[in-house]
Amino acid sequence: MDSEVLKLENQLCFPLYATAKEVVKRYKPYLDELGLTYTQYIAMMVLWEHKTINVKSLGEFLYLDSGTITPLLKRLEAAGFIVRKRDSNDERNVIVSLTLKGEELKEPASKIPEKISKCLPISDEEARTLYQILYKILGDNSCGIE
């Protein structure tokens, strides 16, 4: 048995997992000011761009299933940022849309990305490289993942 392959430092997945968590943590102070969690923030980002969307499409954008999204949307609705409504043309679908309060959150939120990118100790070049490799993995289906 090769013990080396099982060391944390020889894994690729581990730094991916740990870095994702640490970077999300860096958003927290800024998101706290808006009253959003990170997952709520990315859901709002989809809404700020699309104005209105159903739960299934939102899940596809975010790589999240209804078991995660449904309670998340209920919280965003309880906070007054969105409304949920059954689609009268197809009652299976739930349409999510922004309230005025949710729309207004876009402006302060638009200042966050720059604060975060200033905070990451990598060059623009490295950021582009990272972005490309990540999407290469993310866009791949070769192992039968969805």
Place this chain on the structure above:
Amino acid sequence: MDSEVLKLENQLCFPLYATAKEVVKRYKPYLDELGLTYTQYIAMMVLWEHKTINVKSLGEFLYLDSGTITPLLKRLEAAGFIVRKRDSNDERNVIVSLTLKGEELKEPASKIPEKISKCLPISDEEARTLYQILYKILGDNSCGIE
């Protein structure tokens, strides 16, 4: 206000967050065979390497705090893979060590990393680049994270 910066596709954090989740998901079928979750697996990796460790050090390796680790270790103990014991030299510390059953899990686990890396659609070169950039971010303290 610049709307472009708020699009999901223009973020770096989002593909990081999403890719981490998707890659962890690819471990699931292999880890299911061992009866481990991904987080339990990385905790076991630290133990396979160090044999014995206290909760604080384990948390530092994994970037997890006691609120996550304590219940996780209790599950690993209930499954018979580890034992937890107060350090008699300093009763504040809890020492975690492998049982024979936990030790024996190392052999089948050692076959997983290769299966996963075959499954990622990136070259060795890209994997190295990704690894380096991730650790560059992870190792950084400049924004007052821990």
Place this chain on the structure above:
DNA sequence: CCCAATCTAATTGCAAGCAATTTTTTTATC
């Protein structure tokens, strides 16, 4: 020696996150 500060785990409370199942609606097939 004593008391305050520090340290370590554990606990609490809440929000993800996901697999599996259920409910309701729509679509296809006969």
Place this chain on the structure above:
DNA sequence: GATAAAAAAATTGCTTGCAATTAGATTGGG
């Protein structure tokens, strides 16, 4: 048009993850 299959969201049950707090042990300064 009835019924089976498919589709979408919600629900259930479990684990992770983290901030904040608590409990107990140790250390340091006076």
